Amino acid sequence: MIRVRIGTLGAARITPSALIKPAKLVPGVEVAAVAARDRSRAEAFAAKHAIPVVHESYEALIADPSIDAVYNPLPNARHAEWTLRALEAGKHVLCEKPLASNESEARSVAEAADKHGLVVMEAFHYRYHPLADRMVSIVGELGEIKQIETWLCFPLPRFSDIRYSLPLSGGALMDAGCYAVHLARLLGGGEPTVRAARALLRSPGVDRAMSASLEFPSGATGRVNASLWSSQLLKISARVVGSRGQMRVFNFIAPQAFHRLSYTVDGVTKRERVAGEATYTYQLRAFVSAVETGEGNLTPPSDSIANMAVIDEIYRKAGLAPRGTI
Structure with a gap:
């Protein structure tokens, strides 16, 4: 029985290890859809990994009513943006690290997750081993x-x-x-x-x-x-x-x-x-648990805010601007 259907944004190199393989080992999970900027790339990715649905755009994927959650492995600068869009569409999000470009963006994601009562997990997979x-x-x-x-x-x-x-x-x-x-x-x-x-x-x-x-x-x-x-x-x-x-x-x-x-x-x-097991298997299992029971999220947005605050300050102390602020 499929309990959590996940759509993946893009066809990133990390996706097979972080999502596709673990989904075969975690009961109740289906990688149900993919969307990429290049549809032909999404179609090839879907064919290779037996993903049933290819959407025309990221917007179409997060609007799909059959999708429960979104995996976001996009470039760092797109993490907060598309996580926020997915939350607005009522989807839980497993987002690759770092969750945001800076502390301010991380706070925006945390506020949206709280507002909608949805799970956002930052993919620090080692933490689940x-x-x-x-x-x-x-x-x-x-x-x-x-x-x-x-x-x-x-x-x-x-x-x-x-x-x-x-x-x-x-x-x-x-x-x-x-x-x-x-x-x-x-x-x-x-x-x-x-x-x-x-x-x-x-x-x-x-x-x-x-x-x-x-x-x-x-x-x-x-x-x-x-x-x-x-x-x-x-x-x-x-x-x-x-x-x-x-x-x-x-x-x-x-x-x-x-x-x-x-x-x-x-x-x-x-x-x-x-x-x-593999760190990614533990992580996906914890994500499903968080979606279904509210338990098991060891890397929520509150943790992301604290991590990004340190990263921002390191950049400042090194004489550089925090990401996303230039």
Whole structure:
């Protein structure tokens, strides 16, 4: 029995991993429609992935009365716009991160979701894997937290990619760094103040790498590191130091593929592997639960507002304008 019918905006490269494959594993879900700017591309995508309906436009898809929810993997600058349109049409939304170009846009989405009583989930898929909760649990064993550092760095030398486009709200901090900021906030247990930031630019206003120093309400210091192109080619990690020990994690983004988790408490070191399904499967299952029961949304717009507030301030501290404000 199909309980949640989802329409996808566009035929983005991430959609098969983030939506199509998980929908085959989560009972009651159907990817029922697709729309793209190029109809032929939408038709090819629909044929490849057995999607029954191709709409002429994004507007037609969100107006389809048979669709319960919308998946929004459009470029960053279109996230808030089309999420708001979907909410106005009465649809729940699973939106790729970052939810918006800046804090103000995130607030607009939160207000609309509250107004219409609909679910908006920002697709920080790692948060739904058991590894995320295990990291939080271990941090609780480390005593007084002194330092938190997160990295999400990977090479993207294809400089024509939209992730380097200022009009489309690109930049390393927006793409990779939003994860690093999100995880630092999760492990820090509070909302940090940005003390300093430094950007390496690909083009005027567009960061190819970003690092920032944070301070948490507890007094712990933090650092986030993001890169699409820098000397740090690949690092997807976290490190937390406390008065009783420390924790290190490698590959918190896709732990189902491979990850390392080690921690030392009171001089005793342990290593663990946290078993589980793909992060995207957990995320889609949680989205369906939130739609049906109102429970399970760990990344609602209120969390998005806090994350974007930190991102905006990092840009300011680095001497750059927050995205969508130029």
